[in-house]
Amino acid sequence: QPVVTQSSSASASLGSSVKLTCTLSGGHSSYIIAWHQQQPGKAPRYLMKLERSGFYDKGSGVPDRFSGSISGPDRYLTISNLHFEDEADYYCEIWDSNTWVFGGGTKLTVL
């Protein structure tokens, strides 16, 4: 079963940029991942899927400030021009061998 690893927390200042990392375990670095945002007290919201080529496809209504990128086994979600509303938990996930695996989530604090 794949392992999806995320830092537990991150922080950045209002108006700045932050890059969140998701690392896939060995043998799964070619997989398509997806990023989801969960604001406090709300349901998760799909942000984007990110392919091994680095191509990312965002969900409906996701602002241009959100982008994705890759480097080896690492998958990144970059949020530019941080807004207070971006303070949330961010989850990455992969679908592998009929199992949907979520990372532990990164709690982003906007200072």
Next chain:
Amino acid sequence: EVQLLESGGGLVQPGGSLRLSCAASGFTFSTYAMSWVRQAPGEGLEWVSSIGGSGGTTFYADSVKGRFTISRDNSINTLYLQMNNLRADDTALYYCAKMRDYWGQGTLVTVSS
């Protein structure tokens, strides 16, 4: 607009049963796999189960295998999760998801005596 509306949650005693429903609209329900994902209080997301568009293939997390059954009725665009032999650690907010790209608002299941 895609909408997923869960129902059926509630308080149940250990060993009891519940059936969750998810009413879907805004897309061709029968052509998409669907899933249930849960979130225990203060915890992260945990996949529970998925089902193919026709209902012919189902998958379960080890933690619920043998106790939970996922199903769907494509004639009324509804996804189900039958939960039997419930345990305290099944307490969570249960979300219906259209594979990876849309989420419902969740229904709370509390297992307690």
